[in-house]
Amino acid sequence: MKGFLVAGTASGVGKTTVTLALIAAMRRRGLIVQPFKGGPDFLDTGHLTRMAGRAARNLDTWMLPLSANKAVLREASKGADVFVVEGMMGLFDGKDGVTKTGSSAEIAKLLQLPVVLVLDAAKSARSIAAVVLGFEQFDPKLPLAGVILNRAASERHFKMLKSAITSSCKTPVLGWLPHDASIAIPERHLGLQAAEESSDDNLGRQTDTLACLAENSLNLDALLSLPCGFDFGETSLVIPETGMPAVRIGVARDQAFSFYYEDNLDLLRKHGAEIVPFSPIADLELPEGLDALYLGGGYPEVYAEQLSGNRSMLHSMRQFAASDRPIYAECGGMIYLSRQLTNLNGSSYGMAGILPFSSEMTGKLEKFGYVTVNLTHDCVLGASGTVLRGHSFHYSRIAEMPNLPTSYRVRYSLSDQQEEEGYRFGNVLVSYIHFHFRTAPHIAQRFVELTRLLKSEEFTTA
Structure with missing residues (x-):
């Protein structure tokens, strides 16, 4: 199978735009394209998913072991003609400033992927050759x-730029894209606007424009001929059927909640969960017969008025929490479960009120980066003593620190700061930390089995 990694010299050079253009053009040629995103990212994966028509997956050499990365690439690429990996930040940017750990370069080397480097040429002349030579x-x-x-x-x-590069560098120039405002994706504080917020009509127009630009200005034949050394013949992880009845896990998915690793949902399914999506914005109440809830991150602050105004859904959430069925929430999901959310303009909106604290937006990044988490208490994700890896990325904080028991001891990789986190409130577990469930093979199994156990106990005592 053909495939390659699209990297950049830095963040903001247009990796996502280039990757989307390549996917659009290859699909126009009739190819089935499997997209991937390097690093801890939810927003780019949403856009890659919509453009490719296949769920984008995340590769991450810091959060996930090599075997997990190989399994993700191998399993997701089944049935595809070509795969495309969009890197993160600059090619050599990762966990720290000294090593390649967690970088796109490490992903490419470990998985033997050819690298296509994107440069922002807007204000460049001959000096661009020095940049390429340095890389x-x-x-x-x-x-x-x-x-x-x-x-x-x-x-x-x-x-002119191509002649400068070819006269001093050995890397072939595979084409260019013009500056075109019509293909720009709007941005906000967490990065790109979520794909769920764009209409199908807008997607169609963007797809046509990007495909035409790629066909006219990029050497697609050369890109599709790049040698890829990844071995697709190895055996992937097989999870045996348990024979146990499925549990129904409600997953919040709409414009406000879209930050999920697709592999997390797949692993839950493989261990016996039925994933039941619902919208905290549009639905009046939770779907019937749910055994647990999984609330991911997103943009609840952008949709605070709609979330707060859906009082019947908030009531339904409180009823579910009162039943002691498990609820696991990350970042934006935690905000939604708090008492209220205060935006930067000072406006406050009532939330579900399940947690005994409020949340507020800060306008700046809070505790950003990869984290190592030691579980200090048994919880829905694992037993005490388990070590997990995840990441933190948010522009909000808890308004008043709650006096709640915690399940995490978190160490931030960039600052080396440590703190207690992972707040427990009955069978509710909430945190700012995002986990990729393949960081430890038991997470999804633990979640499903605990949900099944609580369901059986409820049935027995009913």
Whole structure:
């Protein structure tokens, strides 16, 4: 199978736009494309999913062991003709400033993927060759397969830049994309606007524009000919059937809640869960017969008025929590379960009121980066003593620190700061930490089995 990784010299150079253009053009040729995103990201995966028509998956060499990354790539690519991995940040940016750990470069080397480097050419001239040469020499064991120049002013500008690069560098130039405002994806504080907020009509227009630009200005034949060394012949993880009855896990999914690793939901299904999506914005109450809830992150602050105004859903959430069925919530989901949310303009909106604290937006990143989590108490994710890896990325904080028991001892990789987190309130577990469930193979199994146990106890005592 053909495949490659699209990397950048830095964040903001247009990796997502280039990747979307490539996917659109390859699909126009009739190819089935499987998208991936490197690193802890939910927003880009949403856009990649919509463009490819297949759920994008995350690869991460810091959160996940190599075997898990291989399994994700292998399993998700079944039935596809080509796969495309969008990298994160700059090619060599990862967990810290000294090593390649967690970087796109590490993903490419471990999985033997050819690397296509995207540069922002908007204000560049001959000096762009020095940038390419520096990337070539920074890690000679990571040969670059090609370069794409994004936001070039014109074809004449591109030809001048190409001549500068080819005269001094060995990496082939595989084309360019012009600066085009019509293909830009709106941004906000957490990054790109979520894909769920864009209409199907807008997606159609964007797809046509991107496919035309890629066909006209990128060497697709050369890209589809890049040698990929990943071994698709190895055996993937097989989870045996348990024979136990399925449990129904409600998952909040709409414009306000969309931050989920698709593999998390797949693993829950493999261990015997039926995933039941619902909308805290649009639905009047929770679906019937749920045994547990999983509330991911997203943009509850953007939709605070709608969430607060859906009083029947808030009442339904409180009833569910009072039944002592498990609820697991990350970041935005935790905000939704709190008493109220105060936005930057000072407006406050009542939330579910299940947790004994309120949340407030801060306008700046709070405790950003990868984290190592030691479970200090048995919880829905594992037993005490289990070590997990995740990440934190949010612009909010708990308004008043609750006097609640915790299940996590968190260490932040960038600051080395440690704190108690993972708040427990009955059978509710909430945290700012996002986990990829493949970081430890038992997480999904634990969640499903605990839910099944509580369901059987409820049935026995009824």
